[in-house]
Amino acid sequence: MDxxxxxxxxxxxxxxxxxxLLGILFALIAxxxxxxxxxxxxxxxxxxxxxxxxxxxxxxxYLYGIHPGWGVIVSPIIMYFVGIGIYKxxxxxxxxxxxxxxxxxxxxxxxxxxxLMNFAFGADVVLANSGYGTTMLFDNSVTLPNSKxxxxxISIIFAIGLVIYMKRSKLGRAIRATAQNARAAKILGxxxxxxxxxxxxxxxxxxxVAGALISITFTIHPYMGLPYTIRSFxxxxxxxxxxxxxxxxxxxxxxxxxxxxxxILGTEFRIGSVFLLLVLILVYRRFxxxxxxxxxx
Amino acid sequence: xxxxxILITFFSAIAILFSTSVISLAKxxxxxxxxxxxxxxxxxxxxxxxxxxxxxNMAVDRINSMGGVKVGGKTYKFDIIYYxxxxxxxxxxxxxxxxxxxxxxxxxxxxYSSGLTKAIAPVTEKYGVPMVEANGASRSLFTxxxxxxxxxxxxxxxxxxxxxxxxxxxxxxxxxxxxxxxxQDAFSQDVRLGILDAAERTxxxxxxDDKLPKELNDMAATLAKVKxxxxxxxxxxxxxxxxxxxxxxxxxxxxxxxxxxxTHCDAAKLSKxxxxxxxxxxxxxxxxxTLTYKDDFFKDGMTYAADFEKEFGYDPPYQSAESSAALLVxxxxxxxxxxxxxxxxxxxxxxxxxxxxxxxxxxxxGGQNVDKxxxxxxxxxxxxxKCENKVxxxxxxxxxxxxxxIPKWSER
Numbered sequence: 217m218d219x220x221x222x223x224x225x226x227x228x229x230x231x232x233x234x235x236x237l238l239g240i241l242f243a244l245i246a247x248x249x250x251x252x253x254x255x256x257x258x259x260x261x262x263x264x265x266x267x268x269x270x271x272x273x274x275x276x277x278y279l280y281g282i283h284p285g286w287g288v289i290v291s292p293i294i295m296y297f298v299g300i301g302i303y304k305x306x307x308x309x310x311x312x313x314x315x316x317x318x319x320x321x322x323x324x325x326x327x328x329x330x331x332l333m334n335f336a337f338g339a340d341v342v343l344a345n346s347g348y349g350t351t352m353l354f355d356n357s358v359t360l361p362n363s364k365x366x367x368x369x370i371s372i373i374f375a376i377g378l379v380i381y382m383k384r385s386k387l388g389r390a391i392r393a394t395a396q397n398a399r400a401a402k403i404l405g406x407x408x409x410x411x412x413x414x415x416x417x418x419x420x421x422x423x424x425v426a427g428a429l430i431s432i433t434f435t436i437h438p439y440m441g442l443p444y445t446i447r448s449f450x451x452x453x454x455x456x457x458x459x460x461x462x463x464x465x466x467x468x469x470x471x472x473x474x475x476x477x478x479x480i481l482g483t484e485f486r487i488g489s490v491f492l493l494l495v496l497i498l499v500y501r502r503f504x505x506x507x508x509x510x511x512x513x
Numbered sequence: 514x515x516x517x518x519i520l521i522t523f524f525s526a527i528a529i530l531f532s533t534s535v536i537s538l539a540k541x542x543x544x545x546x547x548x549x550x551x552x553x554x555x556x557x558x559x560x561x562x563x564x565x566x567x568x569x570n571m572a573v574d575r576i577n578s579m580g581g582v583k584v585g586g587k588t589y590k591f592d593i594i595y596y597x598x599x600x601x602x603x604x605x606x607x608x609x610x611x612x613x614x615x616x617x618x619x620x621x622x623x624x625y626s627s628g629l630t631k632a633i634a635p636v637t638e639k640y641g642v643p644m645v646e647a648n649g650a651s652r653s654l655f656t657x658x659x660x661x662x663x664x665x666x667x668x669x670x671x672x673x674x675x676x677x678x679x680x681x682x683x684x685x686x687x688x689x690x691x692x693x694x695x696x697q698d699a700f701s702q703d704v705r706l707g708i709l710d711a712a713e714r715t716x717x718x719x720x721x722d723d724k725l726p727k728e729l730n731d732m733a734a735t736l737a738k739v740k741x742x743x744x745x746x747x748x749x750x751x752x753x754x755x756x757x758x759x760x761x762x763x764x765x766x767x768x769x770x771x772x773x774x775x776t777h778c779d780a781a782k783l784s785k786x787x788x789x790x791x792x793x794x795x796x797x798x799x800x801x802x803t804l805t806y807k808d809d810f811f812k813d814g815m816t817y818a819a820d821f822e823k824e825f826g827y828d829p830p831y832q833s834a835e836s837s838a839a840l841l842v843x844x845x846x847x848x849x850x851x852x853x854x855x856x857x858x859x860x861x862x863x864x865x866x867x868x869x870x871x872x873x874x875x876x877x878x879g880g881q882n883v884d885k886x887x888x889x890x891x892x893x894x895x896x897x898x899k900c901e902n903k904v905x906x907x908x909x910x911x912x913x914x915x916x917x918x919i920p921k922w923s924e925r
Contacts, residue, residue, distance in 0.1 A: 220738060220741065220742075224741050226741070227737055227738070227741055230733075230737045231734065231737070234733045234734070234737070238731065331555070334555065334556065334557070334559065335555070338559070338560055339556070339557050339558065339559040339560045339561075339600075340560050340753065340782075341752075341753045341754045341757050341781065342786070343757055343761060343786060345786075345787070345788075350765050350766070350767060352767070356767065357740070359740075359765070359766040359767050361762070361765035361766065363765065434730045434731060434758065434761075435730060435754055435757050435758055435761070437557075437754065438557075439557050440728070440730070442728070443728040443730070475733075475734060478734040478735075479734055479738070482723065482724065483694070483723040483724055483725055483726065483734060483735060484697060484723075484724035484725075484726060486726060486734075487726050487728065
C-alpha cells in the first residue's frame, strides 16, 4: 500500500484527470459493445481486434505521411464496411441463436483477425505520432498529453453524435425498435436483417475511431486486442445492459478507479483490482436480484 | 486381386520402413550435419524469430562456403531443419520432441526468447542433445543444472548492471536513487534482480519499484510518481512495447530524469519510431556492430553488418548477430571434439574459449556466456533529427561520450 497519491495533491489531480481521459476512451469502445449486445444479443469477443485493426488504418495513414488525426474519419468509414462484411459472412448465421454460439463465433473471428493482422502487418509494436504536444497545468506539475485530450474530445463527439442519430434518424429508430422487440419490429415492417447489419457496422466504426485514437495515444500490436474487449465487457456489465448513459459513467468511473488502484496497490494490481470490482458488482447485483425475486413470491 | 493387395501392402510397408529409417539417420547424413531448430515464424515473436533465423542461415552459408566443418579428416556442411513454433512454448516443446525422436536430430539450436528456451531445455536435456542457444537470457535457465544447454549471450541480470554502476560513478561513488518499472515476465524480472544486486552493491536506494502488467499500455501512473519523487536513474524493461510506451509518455509528460536506462531499444526501432523524443535514452545491448571483436568467418562487426544488410536488406539487430555466433560455436566444438558423439561434443562445448565477431565466448558451468560484457548505447540525434545508437559503455568500445545528465525538457 502506498498513499503517495494522496500526500501530493498534484498527483491526486493527475490521477483523476488521467483516469478520466482514459475512461472516456474506453467508454467509446464499450458503447459499441453495449449497442450491439442490446440490439443483437451478441457479445463480441472480437471487439478489441476491431479496435486494433482501426488503429492500423491510422498507423498506415501516418506511414504514408497523412496526419494520423485524420484516422478518426477514415478509419470508421473503412471499419463500417469491414463490420458489414463480417456480419454478412458470419454473424447473420448466429444472430438469433444461443448466446454461447455467438461468443464462439466471435472468438473465432478474433483469432482469425489476430493472425491475419500479424501476417499482414508483422508482429512489431507500432504507434503513430500526432505531435500534439502537452498541456501543462499548475506550473508543470500536472501534465496532460494533448493526444489524450484529443482522444477524449473525439470520443465524446462520436458518443453524442450516436445518441442523436439513434433518437432522430429513421435507422436509429429502427435499431431501437429492434432492440426492444425484434419480432414486433419485424411485423411492423422493420427490415431487421438490415438493422442488424447496420448495428454491427456502426459498432465496427466506433471501434475504428477508438483504434485510431489508441494508435495516437498508446501503442498497437496484432495481439493487443483482448484487454480492450475485457475492459469494454466490464464497463457494459457494470453499467447494466441497455443503459447507454450508464456506459459513459461507468467507463469514466472505471478509468479513475484503475488509475487510483495503480497508485495505491501498485501497477501489478491494476487489472486485478478491476476484476475484483467486477466480481463485487456481480455479487451485489445477484444479491439485489434475489431479494426482488423473494418479493415477487 | 488378393495377391495384388498383399503386394501393395507389402511394398508400402517396406517403403514406410525405408523412409523412417532414412529420417532417423538424419543427424549426420553423407556430408551434412543436420541441426534442428524450432523458431517463431508466426505469432507474437515472429519478427525476432525471423531475425534469429536469418542469423542462423547467414552463418550456415558462410561456414559452408568457407570449407565447412572438419571432423575425422572429412569435411561436413551444416544444414538446419526448421519448424515454426508459433511463439507458443507448448508447441516449441512438442517440436523439440519431434526433431529429436522423429527427425533424429542430435544437435539443436535455440528458439527465440527465454520463455521458449525454457520450454525446450528440459526436452533436449532428457535426450542428452547439446543445444547452443542465442536468444534466451533469463537467469533461471542457468540455475537448473542443465548440462546440455549453452548460451552465447550474457544472462538477463547483467543487462542494466553497467548503467547503475555508471550512474554511481558519475555521482562520485555515492549511491543513487533508482526508480524502476519492469514487466512481469521471466526476462524483465531477471533484469530487475540484476538491478537489485547492483543497488545493494553500490549502496543505492530503490525509490519506486513498479511491476508492469503484460497488457501494459499506459505507464502514466509510474511516470507521475517519478516526477514527484525525482530519482537519479529511471530503469524500464518491458520488451519493445515497454520501450515504446515509456519514451512516448516520458516525452508527453515531460518527465525530467538525469538517466534513463532501458532494454529492447533496437528491437523497438526507438530512434526510428520516436525520433528526437528518444534522444539520450541508454540501452542495453548484447552486441553492437562497432565493437572490435574479430573472427575468421565474418571478420568483424562492421563487415558482418554490411554482409547481412546485403543479404537481407536491413541492419542486423543483436538477435541476428548472436544467432550467427551460435553456429560458430558449434563448428568450433565439433572440430575440437573430432567426433559426432553427443557426450564428446557436449564436453567440447563446455570447454569453449574463443573469440567471434560477436564477442568472446566461454561458458560457465551453468551454460551462460561469462566472457562477454553487455554494452550500453545511447540514442544521439543530430540537428536534422537523424538519430543513431552510439556505444558509450564499457569505455573500451565507446564511440561517443555519455551525455549525462539528460537535459531538461524545458531546455530541449
